Amino acid sequence: MLSSTSARRLSLLGSQVASSARLSSTAAMAPAAKYKVSVIGSGNWGSAIAKIVAENTASNPEAFDLNVRMWVFEEMIGDKKLTEIINTQHENVKYLPGIRLPSNLVAVPDLVECVTGSDILIFNVPHQFLPRICSQLKGKIPPSVRAVSCIKGVELSANGITLIASYITEQLGIYCGALSGANLAPEVAQEKFSETTIAYKVPDAADSITQKTIKTLFHRPYFHVSVVNDLAGVSLAGALKNIVALASGFVDGMGWGDNAKAAIIRRGLLEMTQFSREFFPESEASTFTEESCGVADVITSCAGGRNHKLGVAMIKTKKPVFELENELLKGQKAQGVTTAQEVNAFLTKRGKAAEYPLFTAVNDIIFNGLDSSALPEILEKVEKKVE
Amino acid sequence: MLSSTSARRLSLLGSQVASSARLSSTAAMAPAAKYKVSVIGSGNWGSAIAKIVAENTASNPEAFDLNVRMWVFEEMIGDKKLTEIINTQHENVKYLPGIRLPSNLVAVPDLVECVTGSDILIFNVPHQFLPRICSQLKGKIPPSVRAVSCIKGVELSANGITLIASYITEQLGIYCGALSGANLAPEVAQEKFSETTIAYKVPDAADSITQKTIKTLFHRPYFHVSVVNDLAGVSLAGALKNIVALASGFVDGMGWGDNAKAAIIRRGLLEMTQFSREFFPESEASTFTEESCGVADVITSCAGGRNHKLGVAMIKTKKPVFELENELLKGQKAQGVTTAQEVNAFLTKRGKAAEYPLFTAVNDIIFNGLDSSALPEILEKVEKKVE
Numbered sequence: 001m002l003s004s005t006s007a008r009r010l011s012l013l014g015s016q017v018a019s020s021a022r023l024s025s026t027a028a029m030a031p032a033a034k035y036k037v038s039v040i041g042s043g044n045w046g047s048a049i050a051k052i053v054a055e056n057t058a059s060n061p062e063a064f065d066l067n068v069r070m071w072v073f074e075e076m077i078g079d080k081k082l083t084e085i086i087n088t089q090h091e092n093v094k095y096l097p098g099i100r101l102p103s104n105l106v107a108v109p110d111l112v113e114c115v116t117g118s119d120i121l122i123f124n125v126p127h128q129f130l131p132r133i134c135s136q137l138k139g140k141i142p143p144s145v146r147a148v149s150c151i152k153g154v155e156l157s158a159n160g161i162t163l164i165a166s167y168i169t170e171q172l173g174i175y176c177g178a179l180s181g182a183n184l185a186p187e188v189a190q191e192k193f194s195e196t197t198i199a200y201k202v203p204d205a206a207d208s209i210t211q212k213t214i215k216t217l218f219h220r221p222y223f224h225v226s227v228v229n230d231l232a233g234v235s236l237a238g239a240l241k242n243i244v245a246l247a248s249g250f251v252d253g254m255g256w257g258d259n260a261k262a263a264i265i266r267r268g269l270l271e272m273t274q275f276s277r278e279f280f281p282e283s284e285a286s287t288f289t290e291e292s293c294g295v296a297d298v299i300t301s302c303a304g305g306r307n308h309k310l311g312v313a314m315i316k317t318k319k320p321v322f323e324l325e326n327e328l329l330k331g332q333k334a335q336g337v338t339t340a341q342e343v344n345a346f347l348t349k350r351g352k353a354a355e356y357p358l359f360t361a362v363n364d365i366i367f368n369g370l371d372s373s374a375l376p377e378i379l380e381k382v383e384k385k386v387e
Numbered sequence: 388m389l390s391s392t393s394a395r396r397l398s399l400l401g402s403q404v405a406s407s408a409r410l411s412s413t414a415a416m417a418p419a420a421k422y423k424v425s426v427i428g429s430g431n432w433g434s435a436i437a438k439i440v441a442e443n444t445a446s447n448p449e450a451f452d453l454n455v456r457m458w459v460f461e462e463m464i465g466d467k468k469l470t471e472i473i474n475t476q477h478e479n480v481k482y483l484p485g486i487r488l489p490s491n492l493v494a495v496p497d498l499v500e501c502v503t504g505s506d507i508l509i510f511n512v513p514h515q516f517l518p519r520i521c522s523q524l525k526g527k528i529p530p531s532v533r534a535v536s537c538i539k540g541v542e543l544s545a546n547g548i549t550l551i552a553s554y555i556t557e558q559l560g561i562y563c564g565a566l567s568g569a570n571l572a573p574e575v576a577q578e579k580f581s582e583t584t585i586a587y588k589v590p591d592a593a594d595s596i597t598q599k600t601i602k603t604l605f606h607r608p609y610f611h612v613s614v615v616n617d618l619a620g621v622s623l624a625g626a627l628k629n630i631v632a633l634a635s636g637f638v639d640g641m642g643w644g645d646n647a648k649a650a651i652i653r654r655g656l657l658e659m660t661q662f663s664r665e666f667f668p669e670s671e672a673s674t675f676t677e678e679s680c681g682v683a684d685v686i687t688s689c690a691g692g693r694n695h696k697l698g699v700a701m702i703k704t705k706k707p708v709f710e711l712e713n714e715l716l717k718g719q720k721a722q723g724v725t726t727a728q729e730v731n732a733f734l735t736k737r738g739k740a741a742e743y744p745l746f747t748a749v750n751d752i753i754f755n756g757l758d759s760s761a762l763p764e765i766l767e768k769v770e771k772k773v774e
Contacts (some may be wrong), residue, residue: 182649193638193763194646195653211773221763224650227773251580258690259581262569262683263611266582270677290657291675296649299686303645376580376608386598386614 024143025206026119033208036065037217038115040133041124041150042072042086042107046141047096048189049124049150049179049218054105056217063216066104069118074109083107095133099189111136120209120217123168123176124150130164134171146209147176148198148218153335156342158349161279163235165199175203177214178231180238181292182300191222196295198227199234226291232280233287233294240275240359241298242336243343244268247362248302249311250372265302267358267379269295275343307336312368321366337366357382410562411530412593413506422596423452424604425502427520428511429459429473429494430536435576436511436537436566436605441492443604450603453491456505457646461496469761486576498523500541507596507604510555510563511537526595533596534563535585535605539625540722542721545736548666550622562590562649565618568679569626569684569687578609584680585614586621602753613678619667620674620681627662627746628685629723630730631655634749635689636698637759652689654745654766656682662730662743694723701753708753724753 026179037057039050050070057064072083077094085093086107090100098380108114115121115137125133130151155162168176181196188194200214211227219225228234247268251260273288288294302308306329313324321337346351353360357378364370424444426437431467437457444451450732459470464481472480473494477487495501502508502524512520517538542549555563568583575581575596587601598614606612634655660675675681682762689695695715700711708724731750734740740747753756 182646182653184646187644187646192644192647193650195650215773221767224763224767224770226770257571257574257579258687259569259571260575260579261690262687263580263582263679265686266569266677266679266683269682285676289672289682292650292652292653295656295676295682296653299652300645300649302650354557376611380608380611383611383613386602 011042026144026146026209033119033233034061034065035063035119035120035209035213035217036356037068037116038118038121039068039070039122039124040111040114042070042092042095043124043126044092044096044189045150045183046070046124047092047099047101048185049122050105051099051101051189052220052223053122053217054102054340055220058102058104060216064211066103068102069106069108069114071114072107072109081109083109091364096185096189109302112140115141119145121147121174122150122186123147123164127151127153127164130167131171134168137172138329139299141172141174143173145172145174146171146203146207147174148200148214149176150179151181153339154235154239156239156339156346158342158345160347161236165231165235177201178234178238179218180234180297182296183292184300184305187334188223191220193222193224195226195292195293195296197233197234197287198225199229200227201229201231206285213230228284228287228291229285230282230284233276233283234291236276236280236283237272237291237293237297239335239339240272240343241268241301242307242334243362244272244298245305245307246311246334246340246366247358247375249308249313250315250362250365250375252308253312253315254372261302262381264358265298265376268302269298271356271358272298275359278352286298292314306332307334310334310337315372340366355382392615410560410590412591413531413533413596420506420595421448421452422450422506422600422604423454423504424507425505426455426457426509426511427498427502429457429479429482430511430513431479431483431576432458432537432570432572433511434486434488435572436509437492438486438488438576439607439610440509440604441489442607445491445500447603450600454470454503455492456495457488458493458498458501459494459496468496470496483572483576490759499527502528506532508532508534508561509537510534512552514538514540514551517554518558520554524559528559528561530560532559532561533590534559534561535566535587535601537566539567540726541622541626543626543726543733545729545732548623548733550618552618552622553564563626564588565621566605567621567684569683570679571687571692575610575722580609580611582611582613582676582679583684584621584678585612586616586618587614588616588618600734615671615674615678617669617674620663620670621678623663623667623670624659624674624675624678624680624684626722626726627659627730628688629657629694629721630727630746630749631659631685632688632692632694633698633721633723633727633753634745634762636695636700637702637749637752637762639695640699640702641759648689648767651745651762652685655689656685658745659741662746665739693719694721697721697724702759723749727753742769 054068075082149165151164165176165178177200179198215225215227247264251264273285276283340363343359361378365372441455462469536552538551552563552565564587565586602612602614634651635648638651660672663670727750730746748765752759
């Protein structure tokens, strides 16, 4: 996704926080300011999050400007524009049909117009679109603006790891946090009880936009928000869990039962934590063991979802993974396949692949013909020894 | 299960380890000794564990006596004794049909005969039978004998908590560890990949029976064993997870979806850890977040099992819990119901019920008519605050 130049520019361990010196504080706006909020993206997750945020600006008029603008990639639905449908019928008939959107959520087809004058930007687009969006916004966003990325994951290559939020910071010169959790979008849109985690570390002590501001903007009675400082942990959890979901699919495909599946999830969580702590030492184990973005999201992803589904099908059909992606996912990608491969390249380059036996086995099962029935024997090798 | 006298005798925090001065070391037997092993109990879990142990005494002849004795409560199957069937057909046709047992596993109908001369005892009976078994064995077990309890749980009352293993120690004057994990017995018996956790803290530095001995006795290629020191954590995990399984059943009964279920599991794990750390400060959070007996067992129990099933049915039918236990579980108990009630009495007496909102809500839903749809609001109250 990112150019190799920008990926290289972000050093492995230094990528999390852009120089805070470059970021202006938001304090000038406090205390009387009402923050203007824009959401960039209007897929099912984008629309669900925009709905939440618009509900909260309406219920917190002392803190936020009522109207929330949502950037919509314009398309025609029959003879009407999608933005017009959203603004008159208050429903995203294409990407979130059947869900009533708040009337203070305003669809805007022009990206720059959508964000101009906003204090808080929420990024929620498929991650392959992010570079183009950032290039359109570059130089047009004041440094006092703050952002939250709902785009899951990280950019991985053999050379390094770039958090999506850090990429936004780097491109636009604004601080960006990250939201990730056990959040199947349709359930959130239907206001079924969910939890999420937002990494938001206030970049400047003088900022008037605090963790509390962010919580107020996202927390709903049906959508509980935990705000933490750990940007790397939250971002990595959202990416690495897809590898674990594939592995749990393998186990289900083999018909190994509930004990084995729980064992794989347990081991997966351990390797996720280990990876994060090893390569982003400032990250915290509790992000994985205690937060929705960690243990809860892994559980949800291993209960269903596209990576799990693909894992099951790989074992049962023995078909190549890319053929199955076409068959099962209608052209969508199962992110875990790419992540498993990229994590493996990254670990191999550092001589660390053997220390992550589950991650490595998933890659080897997908790409190198490893028999998935070898998993117990592989995991046995790294068990802690006793005397 | 335990008499109130013995429960009182074991003080809350002092109950874990009986005075080590009373326990003789096992060193006198080392290094040439071959440990004799007996399993007390032959239900499906007892038989599955006995099968594992007998496989391991056969593959480790340098460490263990070949034959493993298994105490079987004698009963007639047609015109044959169950012990005779096991010893000739090598199958427990009543409690673990279809599974071939090792020929070096010897069924013994007399309890005292079964354990006489053994160095390691494995307790694996329904916990209501334990007091009678202990009273039969009292005074007949040398203090150098070591034990492992596979009986899940703890004995709870408003007055205090007694770990099952500590009760065995108290009654018989021998050290007893505890085995607990994501272990559905039929899957283990079928040699489907599983993991477990054994708490075994060597009670005397001179002991020749070490954590390694214990691991060798239980670990199989299909049954991976992690040995830890944390007896309280392992024991409490096996009991408290049943409350969480009930709660996950409520969520499924309400049709709230995967996000909500993952949220409840996450919150449940937090309260389990909090409870263990608060009342057994020597226990470790990692027992819950990293071990099979913690996170993995909770996941398995919330995926199915009798407590989850009962929770679903309670919400869907609105019938009283005891009526449903009769209907659904054929007279078996769902342990979570009793545990929720006992934990609530224990916490209430200490003024701590509000600090465990999920545990308290489960009790209130079962016994006090609380509407389960209040769960999100209840959980919201204890969320960590941000500034």
